Amino acid sequence: MLNSISRRSFMYASAFCGVSACQTNLPRAFADPVWEKAEQIRQKITPPSIPKAQFLLTDFDARGDGIFDNTAAFKAAIDACRKAGGGQIRVPDGHYLTGAIQLHSNIELNVSAGARLIFSTDPMDYPVVLTRYEGVEVMNYSPLIYARDAKNVAITGEGVLDGQASNEHWWPWCGAERFGWREGVGHQTPDRQALFEMAESGIPVEQRRFGPGHYLRPSFVEFYNCENVLVEDIHLKDSPFWNIHPVLSRNVIVRGVEVVGHGPNNDGCNPESVDHMLIENCYFDTGDDCIAIKSGRNADGRRVAVPSENILIRNCQMKAGHGGVVIGSEISGDVFNVYAEGCAMDSPDLWYMLRIKNNAMRGGVVENIHLRNIEVGQVARAVMICDFNYEEGINGPFTPVLRNVSMQSIAVKKAVRVLDSQGFAKAEIENISLKDCIFNGVSSPSLIAHTKDVALKNIYVNDALVSAL
Template sequence: MMKFNYFLFLLISMVSFAQKGEFPTEKVDSIVKRIQLPIIPSYEINILQLGAKGDSISNNKFVFDKAMALCKKKNGGTIIVPKGVYKINGPIHFVSNVNLKIEKGAKLKFSDNPQDYPMVFTSWEGTMLYNYSPLIYAYNCSNIAISGDGTIDGEGGKIWKSFKAKEEAGKNRSREMNHNSVPLNDRKFGEGYFLRPQMIQFFNCKNILVENIRIENSPFWCLHLLKSQSITIRGISYKSLNYNNDGIDPEYSRDVLIENVTFNNGDDNVAIKAGRDHEGRANTLTPSENIIIRNCNFKGLHGVVIGSEMSAGVQNVFVENCKTVGYLKRGIYLKTNADRGGFIKNIFVRNIQLDDVEDCLYITANYHGEGSGFQSDISNVCFSDITCNKASESGIVIQGFPNKKIKNISLKNIEIKSAKNALSNENAENVLMTDVFIGKKATVPTAAK
């Protein structure tokens, strides 16, 4: 009973904060305190000791496999990758208690031959299935890290990029399997279906650290946090501009800290997801929740996105002290449609500096106008202390449904200096605006003469 009352108290508190337009700093602090960094044993192995060659030509796949096997035998350790360019014809599969340390001047350069990547249990755009292995893949692991000042290059701009034009049949097949509850063992993709693999995926893992590395040229999503918890992503940077190169995708994941990240992506910087349609709605006990994004530099398509694959629900998201470096299409973007169901609630965004965007703040329950029968609940969203230089389309957009209105939206201390369309507020209730300026601020009228 005490546990139930505690969570009920938290829920009531979050609603109260949203209604008042306040940022729940204590809640953020409690999440950060709960997140655990990985504990790595003292054993170390330098890949040069195992015969690695950083000449950008030799295949080092067997070296990384051997290093992981040695760490498993020792119950964990650090794999050191010194300066050099290491070609790897196939994926790296993690074991528990390992830190892959890529030192300054070192680059992992993965093969772009699809035949090098065997099928593994994974996910693709919100549907669980078997597909090409992510380039770096951890499944059922704990206490794992990727660190150092080196680079991971996914070689995604040639063969993998060509898959985009051929993926439609495979994508539609995966969605039909989702909607028809096809058993997982029958969801086999890989060769002939053209569904590109993620660059890095942590699946059903906990106590994760990704720190300071640079990610370039991913085939698909860059860093996918799938059904994982207690995650710290900090100090990393990107230059990954291929199709669907989302920076970070937490999905069915909780207790996530993303900080001091410099994005430069061909798609969303952070895209928070929670499964798709029928399959996602069947997993409502595993929403994406307790996600903190702070002190980041945004550049790409959208800054922070929730959805559209969010059918298990997304809650307790905190974004603060971020800014753009260059263009974004949309700054903060909450999107779902009538196929999804689920909920988006308790979203807090403050102290954001946007430059040139198409739309500054955008909330829609009718993404692409698709679907029917499963409208989503969107409530308790708080935006505060946000500036934007120019919105070439809309400053603020809120789009609900007549029979499923978006509820409890707080907009406080918002300044959008220029916008083609100032505000579109449709099918929403209890929208509170305090000190919101779109366009030139009105002056105090003078007495008529």
């Protein structure tokens, strides 16, 4: 049930206890004000309240044979649950083929440990809905599981959500041959450019209509303008695009989730314009950023103007990905107050521990980003990158702002460099603080340009105490 501590959540918390969980409850006299703020945020994040009524999916003519189309059965169960005022829809053991699933207020979808939801690879099984694609609002294919304007909604259980994306389905739309695209086959580039041009021109969202006949891939799980959200213990694999994507939502918990998929843009979790969110005890092994915080792209992000803020990341494990904790690049609506602690990262295919990416087309303010008690086996590039030269770089009229970034008690066994921080002349990065960190296996010097106030305290690089990077 929602109020219990899941077996996987307990295992992850126990595994990381030596890194963080046993170090965060410090006596008040020694508490850090930065992390006191994080604790205040955590206390405001609460699980949804779901009615106790239960609805068994197989009572609505579902078949778990992996062949029968259960889209109608899911809808019937959800409609019955909704009519009754809400409750839990239980998916028993079996393999259930389905198209899009839309959840509503006061509903929990519980997928048992022996159950597998197999999502159709036919785009026509995903009706057009309001969504965001790379930070731009659009009418496009429904995410595989979708909720809009819902309050108290959850996906729980230790079962598998299988997006079935591959080099044969969904992934070729990215236009890259290594993901199955071939000459003469449609791909996302023209549609993506058309959408971005519509947004810059102020075309109303309802007229930005894609879906059938177009090639913008849907996210896997999306909560759009929802409140009191929980995703717990589920295994997600092989998403068409981003995996867990809460948008314009408040009070969100993602806990004990495993995300695996190495396709294009297979980000693990993308909080976008979200307020008060907890991501804890999760495992990410992805084809893009493990966790990437966003707030809208360019003109559309400025039009909606809702930041991502008050986000806690705790006791997570990151394997492959472009970055472990990432902010950007779609951050035109700003990002404030992000805290990550007690995580473990280790893979030759993980580029960075912390990645912040922005440019003069996005603009936006990013401030108060704090990491502590992180263990890194290896990253392929830098431990931390702050990059204002991403994509369009300086070619734009807006000024990106980044200030107040701290790293404390970070232990790294192998990285090419410690810091890659590059602003530009009219947009300097401000106030980076490193304290009580050990960086070993460092093979190249840090790159620091248009960055001021880099403070070091008790920092070791390759076993030597250093006063500068």
